[in-house]
Amino acid sequence: MLSEVFGLDRTDDGVPAFDFRVASPEPGAALNVGNGVTIAAPHSLEDCRDVDLVAIPGGSTSGDYPSEILETLRTVVDNGGRVLTVCSGAFVAGAAGLLDGRRCTTHWRYGAKLGRMYPQARVDTDVLFVDDGPITTSAGTAAGIDAALHLVRESWGPAVVNRIARRMVVPPHRDGGQRQFVDMPMPTCADAGFGELLEWMVEHLDRDLTVDDLAARMHMSGRTFARRFVDEVGVAPRRWLTEQRVLASKGLLEQTDLPIEEVARLVGFASATLLRHHFASAVGVAPLAYRRRFACASDVPVSQ
Numbered sequence: 001m002l003s004e005v006f007g008l009d010r011t012d013d014g015v016p017a018f019d020f021r022v023a024s025p026e027p028g029a030a031l032n033v034g035n036g037v038t039i040a041a042p043h044s045l046e047d048c049r050d051v052d053l054v055a056i057p058g059g060s061t062s063g064d065y066p067s068e069i070l071e072t073l074r075t076v077v078d079n080g081g082r083v084l085t086v087c088s089g090a091f092v093a094g095a096a097g098l099l100d101g102r103r104c105t106t107h108w109r110y111g112a113k114l115g116r117m118y119p120q121a122r123v124d125t126d127v128l129f130v131d132d133g134p135i136t137t138s139a140g141t142a143a144g145i146d147a148a149l150h151l152v153r154e155s156w157g158p159a160v161v162n163r164i165a166r167r168m169v170v171p172p173h174r175d176g177g178q179r180q181f182v183d184m185p186m187p188t189c190a191d192a193g194f195g196e197l198l199e200w201m202v203e204h205l206d207r208d209l210t211v212d213d214l215a216a217r218m219h220m221s222g223r224t225f226a227r228r229f230v231d232e233v234g235v236a237p238r239r240w241l242t243e244q245r246v247l248a249s250k251g252l253l254e255q256t257d258l259p260i261e262e263v264a265r266l267v268g269f270a271s272a273t274l275l276r277h278h279f280a281s282a283v284g285v286a287p288l289a290y291r292r293r294f295a296c297a298s299d300v301p302v303s304q
Helices: 002-006 067-078 087-095 111-117 141-156 158-168 192-203 211-217 222-233 237-255 260-267 272-283 287-294
Strands: 030-034 037-040 053-056 082-085 129-132 135-138
Touching: 002 141, 002 158, 053 067, 053 087, 067 082, 067 087, 082 087, 082 141, 087 111, 087 135, 087 141, 129 141, 135 141, 141 158, 192 211, 192 222, 192 237, 211 222, 211 237, 222 237, 237 260, 237 272, 237 287, 260 272, 260 287, 272 287
Parallel strands: 053 082, 082 135
Antiparallel strands: 030 037, 129 135
16 A cells, blocks of 8 residues: 555656655565565665655554664654554554654554553544644555555645546545444443343334333333443443434445435434434534445445
C-alpha cells in the first residue's frame, strides 16, 4: 500500500519523484510480512535518519521492538521529519514515546489495547486517520492510503494527489470514519433472562418497545428494569435499542434495495428522518452513502 503511493514512478503523469526506501535493522535479511510472504529491505536504518517521512506498516502489537527502530523514529522527528503509521503500526510509535499527549488512532480492534499500553495517548478509533503534529496515525490498510494521500495533498497540493488517486483507482478523500466498518456484537449477559430478552428485542425491532413494556416482560418495575439493564448490558435500554436498529438497518442497506422509508419502518424508527439522524450519528455517514459503499450486489439501485 505505501509503495503504491510513494514507491511507483509516476513522473510521466506530473507526479514528483519520491525517494522511496525500504529499511530494516538488518539490510538484505528476509523480513516476514505475513501469509508466507517475505521481503528483503535493501536499506539500513541509518539511511532513514535524514528523511522527510518514515512510514510504519502494521505488525506486532507486543510493544517489544528493536531499540534502534525506536531511536530512528525519534531522530527523524527531532530533525523535523514526520512519522506515518498504518493500522497496528501505531504501537511502534507509542513505544517510541511519539504518541504521548497526542490524539491518534489505530484499527478499531486494537484501540483499547493501544490506550492501555500507552495511557498518555488520546486514542480515537472513530476516525480513518489522525494528523497531530509530526505524527500521522491511520486505521486499517485502506485508511493508510487515505492518510498517505492526505500527506501528499499537504505537501504537493490537490492536483498531484488527484493524479495518484486516479492511477490507483481510489477516491482522493473518503468521508466518514471507522464506525462504518464496525459490527456491534450482542453482549453476553450473566442473567439468562436478560440474554433471552435481548434476543427477543432484536427479533421485534419493528415494534414500539417501551421501557415499561420491557420491564413488564421481566416482571420488574420500570426503574428496577432500567437499572438492571445498565448493569447487565452496559448502556440504557433506549440507547441499546437504537444501536441495534442501526445495526439492522446496515444489513438491509447492504442486502436489499428497499427505500429508506421502508428500512426505517422495518427496524423500528418512526420515520426515515429519524433513521438518517441516528445512522449518521452512529456510523459516521448517511444511509445512502453507506449503501453505495457496501451494497452486496453491484446492480442494486440506490433507493431514496
